[in-house]
Amino acid sequence: MSDVSWPLWEVFVRARRGLSHTHVGSLRAPDAAMALRNARDLYTRRQEGVSIWVVPAAGITASSPDEKDAFFEPAADKVYRHPTFYQVPDGVAHL
Amino acid sequence: MGHNCKIDGVEGVQVFRGVVLQVLAWGWCGCNTYLVYGNDFPGPDGGLLGEVEAAEAALRDAAERGLAGAAGRQGADEATLRDYFTAVIEADQKIEPRDWMPEAYRKTLIRQIAQHAHSEIIGMQPEGNWITRAPSLKRKAILLAKVQDEAGHGLYLYAAAETLGVSRDELVQMLLEGRQKYSSIFNYPTLTWADVGAIGWLVDGAAIVNQVPLCRCSYGPYARAMIRICKEESFHQRQGYEILHTLSHGTPAQKAMAQDAIDRWWYPSLAMFGPPDTASTHSEQSMAWKIKRFSNDELRQRFVDMCVQQAEILGLTLPDPDLRWNEQRQAYDYTQPDYDELMRVIKGDGPCNRQRIEHRRRAHREGAWVREAAAAYAAKDRVRQEAAA
Numbered sequence: 001m002s003d004v005s006w007p008l009w010e011v012f013v014r015a016r017r018g019l020s021h022t023h024v025g026s027l028r029a030p031d032a033a034m035a036l037r038n039a040r041d042l043y044t045r046r047q048e049g050v051s052i053w054v055v056p057a058a059g060i061t062a063s064s065p066d067e068k069d070a071f072f073e074p075a076a077d078k079v080y081r082h083p084t085f086y087q088v089p090d091g092v093a094h095l
Numbered sequence: 096m097g098h099n100c101k102i103d104g105v106e107g108v109q110v111f112r113g114v115v116l117q118v119l120a121w122g123w124c125g126c127n128t129y130l131v132y133g134n135d136f137p138g139p140d141g142g143l144l145g146e147v148e149a150a151e152a153a154l155r156d157a158a159e160r161g162l163a164g165a166a167g168r169q170g171a172d173e174a175t176l177r178d179y180f181t182a183v184i185e186a187d188q189k190i191e192p193r194d195w196m197p198e199a200y201r202k203t204l205i206r207q208i209a210q211h212a213h214s215e216i217i218g219m220q221p222e223g224n225w226i227t228r229a230p231s232l233k234r235k236a237i238l239l240a241k242v243q244d245e246a247g248h249g250l251y252l253y254a255a256a257e258t259l260g261v262s263r264d265e266l267v268q269m270l271l272e273g274r275q276k277y278s279s280i281f282n283y284p285t286l287t288w289a290d291v292g293a294i295g296w297l298v299d300g301a302a303i304v305n306q307v308p309l310c311r312c313s314y315g316p317y318a319r320a321m322i323r324i325c326k327e328e329s330f331h332q333r334q335g336y337e338i339l340h341t342l343s344h345g346t347p348a349q350k351a352m353a354q355d356a357i358d359r360w361w362y363p364s365l366a367m368f369g370p371p372d373t374a375s376t377h378s379e380q381s382m383a384w385k386i387k388r389f390s391n392d393e394l395r396q397r398f399v400d401m402c403v404q405q406a407e408i409l410g411l412t413l414p415d416p417d418l419r420w421n422e423q424r425q426a427y428d429y430t431q432p433d434y435d436e437l438m439r440v441i442k443g444d445g446p447c448n449r450q451r452i453e454h455r456r457r458a459h460r461e462g463a464w465v466r467e468a469a470a471a472y473a474a475k476d477r478v479r480q481e482a483a484a
Binding site: 005006008025026027028029030031034041042045046062064065 | 191193194195240243244247250251254255257258262263264319320327466469470472473476477
């Protein structure tokens with residue numbers, strides 16, 4: 001029974017109000033409630049956060065680093081998505 | 096214990112409360128580092144903690160630079176993948192879990208990170224030995240927090256190792272079966288309260304010198320775990336130094352106890368840096384992969400040079416009659432630790448090897464019902480939720 005391994009959880013902590021949750025690491029726990037408690041004890045011993053998310057690692061779908069270039073390529077040739085692409089005539093204010 | 100260590104007493108408790116109030120008074124502040132680690136966090140030139148901060152900044156910078164000519168396309172051959180791996184390391188960027196990496200790089204990291212994690216877990220024992228006998232409530236609260244940190248460091252490291260495709264359960268099993276090692280230093284006994292001070296100052300001090308360069312390790316999850324660990328370790332080192340300072344300014348018996356602890360911990364601490372460069376087997380490849388940044392002897396020298404002045408302020412003596420400043424080398428000459436002893440202790444024949452591993456096995460065994468109960472509860476809860484849905 002004890003060799004039943006607990007699932008892996010990824011932990012995200014919001015350091016302060018106004019900031020987004022950031023990935024800080026992972027841990028093992030039998031269920032979500034325990035994962036949250038363990039995350040508090042492990043990753044916020046020094047007031048590092050005001051809010052914690054725990055996510056089952058198995059529930060995360062990640063893009064593969066192997067196809068990194070092909071996957072993100074469509075964004076590369078659309079420079080007109082950036083404001084710096086456009087020429088602004090001299091003297092225009094508030095643009 | 097014949098020694099009377101009641102040196103903090105009631106005022107100790109008040110100091111502790113004062114610290115809590117101070118922390119509360121800081122309240123919200125713009126910088127988390129300040130809030131958590133105090134206002135004495137030095138800049139880039141400010142010692143080891145400064146180096147940790149610099150490593151953290153370098154990590155962010157490297158991430159922003161990006162790497163030109165990214166390869167690693169789907170179906171790329173191994174030579175291309177290897178070139179990309181090498182290019183990332185040469186550009187001082189981080190290898191991340193799902194990147195291609197040479198099998199030997201993965202194995203080296205698993206071995207090193209696991210050994211490091213096991214050291215944190217076993218490292219709870221020598222000091223845990225003194226929690227019930229700490230000389231005051233303040234010291235007890237601090238020691239509890241420190242031992243809890245060590246458990247936490249072990250878990251950060253197991254989490255980092257898990258990103259390399261090994262599970263925590265496998266690693267724990269390897270420790271219990273003696274198939275993976277932990278730092279030899281934890282096979283020495285803690286005979287007096289002063290040993291808790293000596294461990295903090297010397298053992299944690301040596302660990303910090305060893306670990307600060309690891310904050311720049313080429314493997315991302317390990318580097319990030321080390322940044323976190325090093326920041327927390329500095330509290331450990333300071334609390335040890337403070338214990339020794341208090342003892343050395345106490346009664347003659349207390350001072351003698353502090354000196355005795357240093358006499359016993361000095362050489363084992365020097366041995367923590369591993370065998371001399373001429374005999375170190377893993378170093379060269381680890382340097383090339385930027386897992387390791389300095390040689391064992393370089394780090395050992397750095398540690399000695401730091402300790403000399405700190406010992407002077409303690410008013411205690413490092414037990415090395417040949418310790419002296421070498422003007423030419425701009426470093427201290429010192430006596431090497433007994434490497435034969437180091438090898439004996441690593442191979443299992445130190446003063447407490449059997450006791451440490453037996454204790455860990457017992458703790459694991461006796462904790463089995465907790466793991467089983469938690470798993471059973473989680474299973475029951477799942478069934479209940481499925482029924483309700």
